[in-house]
Amino acid sequence: MKALHTINRALSLVDGQTEPARGAEEVTVRVHHASVNPTDLDIVKGGFDLYFRLYGVKEPARTGLEFSGVVLDGSARFPTGTRVFGYTHLLKGPKTHQQVISVPEGYIAKIPDGMGFAEAAGFPLAAQTSLVALRDVARVRPGQKVLIVGGSGGLGVIAIQIARNIGARVTGLAGPAGQDIMKALGSERVVDYRQTPLSEIEGVFDVVLDLSARYGFRDIRPLLAPRGVFVPADPVKTALSIAANPFRRQKTGKLYVDRGDTALLTELAGQVVTGALETGPVLEFPLDDYRAAFETLKTPGRIGRTVLRMH
Ligand SMILES: NC(=O)c1ccc[n+]([C@@H]2O[C@H](COP(=O)([O-])OP(=O)(O)OC[C@H]3O[C@@H](n4cnc5c(N)ncnc54)[C@H](OP(=O)(O)O)[C@@H]3O)[C@@H](O)[C@H]2O)c1
Known part of the structure; x- marks a missing residue:
C-alpha cells in the first residue's frame, strides 16, 4: 500500500x-x-x-x-x-x-x-464548510447582498450556489479564469480582482465570505453594511478581529469546521442528486x-x- x-x-x-x-x-x-x-x-x-x-x-x-x-x-x-x-x-x-x-x-x-x-x-469539506459559513455563521437571509471572495476555487464554486439557493444576491470575486463559472453558478455580479482590486469594488454587502484567505477585517470593513458580517476562511489569522466583536457593530464570524456530520453530508449529497447543487x-x-x-x-x-x- x-x-x-x-x-x-x-x-x-x-x-x-x-x-x-x-x-x-x-x-x-x-x-x-x-x-x-x-x-x-x-x-x-x-x-x-x-x-x-x-x-x-x-x-x-x-x-x-x-x-x-x-x-x-x-x-x-x-x-x-x-x-x-x-x-x-x-x-x-x-x-x-x-x-x-x-x-x-x-x-x-x-x-x-x-x-x-x-x-x-x-x-464533503468544501460543501459542509460553505454551508456552515453562510447559513450558521453569517446567517444569510433571502435578498441579502453576499460577496464571495475566491468564488472560483474549491469552496467558492459550492459557496456561490449555497448563497444563491438561500436567495441571496451574490457577487463573486476571483481572477480572470474564474469569471464564467461564477456567473454560471448564480452570481448576479462577477468581479476580476486583477482589474478591480477589493478596495475598488462598488457597493456594500451584508456578508463577505473570504475564501482567498488574503484579506483581514480592515480590508473588508469598507465593503460591509453597518451590521455586516465578515467570515474569513482562516480563523487563526483573524483571531484578533474575532475577539474585537463585542466592541463593533460589524462582526467577524468564526468559521472552523471540524465536527463530523453524517446527516448534513447526506443532505448536501442529496442536493447534488436533485440538481440543486453542482x-x-x-x-x-x-x-x-x-x-x-x-x-x-x-x-x-x-x-x-x-x-x-x-x-
Ligand atoms: N475554516 C475552515 O473550517 C475551513 C475549512 C476548509 C477550508 N478552509 C480554507 O478555505 C480556503 C479556501 O479553500 P479553497 O480550496 O477554496 O482554495 P482555492 O481553491 O485555492 O481558491 C482560492 C480562491 O481565491 C481566489 N483568489 C486568489 N487570490 C485572490 C485575491 N487576491 N483576491 C481575491 N480572490 C483571490 C482564487 O482565484 P484565482 O485562482 O483566479 O486567483 C480562488 O478563487 C482555504 O484557505 C482553506 O484553508 C477553511
Whole structure:
C-alpha cells in the first residue's frame, strides 16, 4: 500500500503502509480518491507542525482531509462494500493520502447513486464548510447582498450556489479564469480582482465570505453594511478581529469546521442528486503525480477541486 509522507517538510510517496487499527465506531475504508487543498500545502510547509506536536501526532502521513472510497471492514450503519465519502479531523483524524484508513462513522456518509468517486472526494469539506459559513455563521437571509471572495476555487464554486439557493444576491470575486463559472453558478455580479482590486469594488454587502484567505477585517470593513458580517476562511489569522466583536457593530464570524456530520453530508449529497447543487469541476491526478497535483494549488486560475486517484 502507498501513502504520502511529510518528511522534513517535503512530501514523498512511500510503499509499505501498515494496515490501520480499527477503533470503536470506526470503519475501515479503501480510499479511492482524496482531495488536495490549501491546508495540505500549509501542512507540507510546516505551518501545522506546532499543532501536530501539541496533539501528539506521530504518523508520518500528514496530508489529506477528504476522501471517497469503499468500506473494507464495515458496521451496521456502513456495511462492507458501501461507497462512502467524508473527511477527517485536521489534527486528530487519520490523513486521507493513504490507500487504507480507519475513520469514525460520524465523519462519513454514503455516496449517492450517480455521484462518482472523484467528485465525491472533493465535495464533503468544501460543501459542509460553505454551508456552515453562510447559513450558521453569517446567517444569510433571502435578498441579502453576499460577496464571495475566491468564488472560483474549491469552496467558492459550492459557496456561490449555497448563497444563491438561500436567495441571496451574490457577487463573486476571483481572477480572470474564474469569471464564467461564477456567473454560471448564480452570481448576479462577477468581479476580476486583477482589474478591480477589493478596495475598488462598488457597493456594500451584508456578508463577505473570504475564501482567498488574503484579506483581514480592515480590508473588508469598507465593503460591509453597518451590521455586516465578515467570515474569513482562516480563523487563526483573524483571531484578533474575532475577539474585537463585542466592541463593533460589524462582526467577524468564526468559521472552523471540524465536527463530523453524517446527516448534513447526506443532505448536501442529496442536493447534488436533485440538481440543486453542482459539485463543480474536478482536476484528477494519479497518486504518482502528486507533485503536479500539489502544484495546482499554487497556480492561479484553477477552478474547483484537485483530487488524487489513490488506487
Ligand atoms: N475554516 C475552515 O473550517 C475551513 C475549512 C476548509 C477550508 N478552509 C480554507 O478555505 C480556503 C479556501 O479553500 P479553497 O480550496 O477554496 O482554495 P482555492 O481553491 O485555492 O481558491 C482560492 C480562491 O481565491 C481566489 N483568489 C486568489 N487570490 C485572490 C485575491 N487576491 N483576491 C481575491 N480572490 C483571490 C482564487 O482565484 P484565482 O485562482 O483566479 O486567483 C480562488 O478563487 C482555504 O484557505 C482553506 O484553508 C477553511
